[in-house]
Amino acid sequence: MQTLRLFSDVARRHSFSEAAKLHGITQSAASQRMSSLEKRLGVTLFDRSVRPLALTEAGEIFLAGCSELLEQYDRLQRRVMGLGGDPSGSVRVSAIYSAGIDLLERIRIGFVAAHSTVNVEIHYQHPEKVYQSVREHECDLGIVSYPQRWRQVGVIPLRDEVMALVAQPGHPLTRRASVRPTDLNGVRMVNFDPHLPVARHIRSYLRHHGAEPIVEHQFDNIDTIKNAVASTDGVAILPRRTVMQEVEMGVLAAVALEPQLVRPLGIIFRPPQRGSEPFGDAARLFVEYLIEHGRLPATRLRQEVPA
Amino acid sequence: MQTLRLFSDVARRHSFSEAAKLHGITQSAASQRMSSLEKRLGVTLFDRSVRPLALTEAGEIFLAGCSELLEQYDRLQRRVMGLGGDPSGSVRVSAIYSAGIDLLERIRIGFVAAHSTVNVEIHYQHPEKVYQSVREHECDLGIVSYPQRWRQVGVIPLRDEVMALVAQPGHPLTRRASVRPTDLNGVRMVNFDPHLPVARHIRSYLRHHGAEPIVEHQFDNIDTIKNAVASTDGVAILPRRTVMQEVEMGVLAAVALEPQLVRPLGIIFRPPQRGSEPFGDAARLFVEYLIEHGRLPATRLRQEVPA
């Protein structure tokens, strides 16, 4: 049983040493246990010939089964131990960078304060990696923008983030109370990398409202965009929340867009296979907390942007 | 894992020593392992103060969970090992005495011949015990007559056994090609114990056809009834199949009943709980074999007896 748990951790982290540390044993012990597990099963579970350790096909299957098995065992143990109380265990979250490290960290801290038996790990990654992590059992849930009910993932809408026009404090457009898309005609703009969902939605928003800004640069990460805007005369459309701090410090200025543009954030998870629960108890608890505390205090009605 | 398997066997057999033998270890080892399991869980699983060892409430819950878990693990292991072949493991069957030791044994032998990796154990018990065994996870499936979709068990009809009038070879009624219920008026009869379902159905059959035999004795077991009939002038209504041998040997005579009376046999099983399969792979295979080979060569249409 403990060996399965070790396997699960090794597989998710793609590392013997990390998993070993986590279990309080040496890397050597982990290696030996995994070898003997493979011998028992008569199957190679890992591909050791590549450096971020990979799983073989059999390993993938075994990982999926193990996750389910372990969760089930934990549930059983909890039931038998008569604990109606908090579940224990870990929740692994993969989030896109721009989900807001500050926001998620605040939520995480509040959560572990309320449920001290649960450990929450958040990894920030590129959107593609988030989907992949969820599909490959490397995490319990993912947080992405514009969640798509893609094959192999389920979706829970989380919140709509209001987008705002961002520019240097001295920029002419920042004088106004709000900016309309047509005001951006001919304005130099910094946008997201075109293969990020958010970039496609912004372009679509602009095109449908007849705006044709000059896209000067494209970055795949919010911080770089903020830096670019702060040091040039370009503008950008970013989630208002992500620039709050810079606005207060006077480094950037933000102006409301008219009509409003929102970026939906959502939780994605691997949908239940035949007969398994979508989340483990710890993960479910966290999702509930996330929905409760992660929504905007006063959520405005979500406004659809024509695709 | 192996400990869970041991627990499962101990719980089902209500015996440390038997389970230990089954696992090729000493009773002492089994005792120690179970103690340590209890310590790990922080719960008492067994009630050791009664002699056929009992399970505590927590033990019952844990057993149900373990069964599920172990089956799931076996499935996973098989998948990973790339075996699309026969499942391995044990199938535990509880059957009523009168299901026919000869019939079931023949089926069992045929089955293990075809699937050598599967072990089949059949226990013959009283009907109540069979239901209890199924409900309490002590077996994978049960075989009973007049299966009732009682709470907590699922039902698969297996076969209808034709009932016949049985008497000493010299008895007047055995001269005839068939016997009608009214012919039994005033005849001395040996019947099943009234709290067996089959007895209630026979009485109901007789009453609805206006027959009023004199019920002289009541036994809860077919062999005793056969003995009683063979050594007195009483008659009995028994499944024809169960007296074939005695008829051939000239110890008993059997005559068809008109209208026909049948006793349905069925398979009972504990219905799937949330998300678990109704049978393990080995058990499913056996059930399929049972249905295939356990039905009468030419099954006559089942004839309902008004309740």
Add this chain to the structure above:
DNA sequence: TTTTGACATTAGCGTTTCTAATGCTATCAT
């Protein structure tokens, strides 16, 4: 009450599994 069967307990031993140290190899940076 006595007997019997079954579980608990203990000590000692054997196997398993761990650690520590070292070697090997894939990746990365220069």
Add this chain to the structure above:
DNA sequence: ATGATAGCATTAGAAACGCTAATGTCAAAA
């Protein structure tokens, strides 16, 4: 290319764990 680095494999020895055998205890049956 070439060396540096990180991570896994392998080994031997040590610690830990689980098993057996023997004995004690208690519930159920006679």
